[in-house]
Amino acid sequence: MPRFHCPVPLAEGTELPLPATAARHVQVLRLQPGDEVTLFNGEGGEFTAEVLRMGRSDVSVKVLAHRGVEREASRQVHLAIGMPANERMDWLVEKATELGVASIQPLHTAHSVLRLSGERAARKQAHWQSIAAAACEQCGRNRVPLIHAVSDLPVWLVAPKSMPSFVLSLQDSAADPSPLAQRLEPPAFVCLVGPEGGLSAQEEAAALASGMLPLSLGSRVLRSETAGIAVVAAATLQAL
Incomplete structure (x- = not known):
């Protein structure tokens, strides 16, 4: 599943436009409404999200579920x-x-x-x-x-x-x-x-x-x- 850094508040069930860099990556990958992506904002864990709308220069998603997974080294x-x-x-x-x-x-x-x-x-x-x-x-x-x-x-x-x-x-x-x-x-x-x-x-x-x-x-x-x-x-x- 494609992963994107999304440095904005994320919460299950919310709809939001992706930041410009993430939106551009979604468009380059030619994702479509209904496709799922992974978002993370650096505050812990990651979120699955569904693409809702693809505009000419913007992408909207719905945040689905949070996963409390971390992949940091212990040192x-x-x-x-x-x-x-x-x-x-x-x-x-x-x-x-x-x-x-x-x-x-x-x-x-x-x-x-x-x-x-x-x-x-x-x-x-x-x-x-x-x-x-x-x-x-x-x-x-x-x-x-x-x-x-x-x-x-x-x-x-x-x-x-x-x-x-x-x-x-x-x-x-x-x-x-x-x-x-x-x-x-x-x-x-x-x-x-x-x-x-x-x-x-x-x-x-x-x-x-x-x-x-x-x-x-x-x-x-x-x-x-x-x-x-x-x-x-x-x-x-x-x-x-």
Whole structure:
């Protein structure tokens, strides 16, 4: 059954127009009145609904029944990442969402190629949030991960963290980074991953000084987006 993110109040027995994005998807699929779809709004569970009317640019549905099903990992991973450039950030958001990431914090760092501010940053955040919603439609998640507004790493580091926090380390330091497998105990944690070129030595030192613990994915040097996906996959798939 086709699934659509519908970020509006949903209740059994109500009739409503679908938001523009969902309506466009229904029309692309050439669904007809009487066809059933699945709707979710991110507030828990999902709803079956029946297509009532197909207009030229709008679609109306009747909400039928709620199912209290959730497909979230039992471990929450909050990923903070120095934004990779071009389409790599889009890919990261999509795949991390499919794997179960709880939230993503895009960051400016010393080695970041992608720089965003003002309206452009807001548009990118909205774009990435829509990618996360589409990934939830595809993979079956009913809760869309939050894509935070772009921040500078020094600003983000001083913000309070309410859960264990780790920094993916590429530096040879006295504090030997622990393998990821030894750090998977917490039910929720934050992991900081650098951009192309990694975090600078000063940035990693600042992360450690803020209370973050060093973390290692092994001896190979991974691309930024690959490292982020590896952290999310290792933590959430183990917790299924």
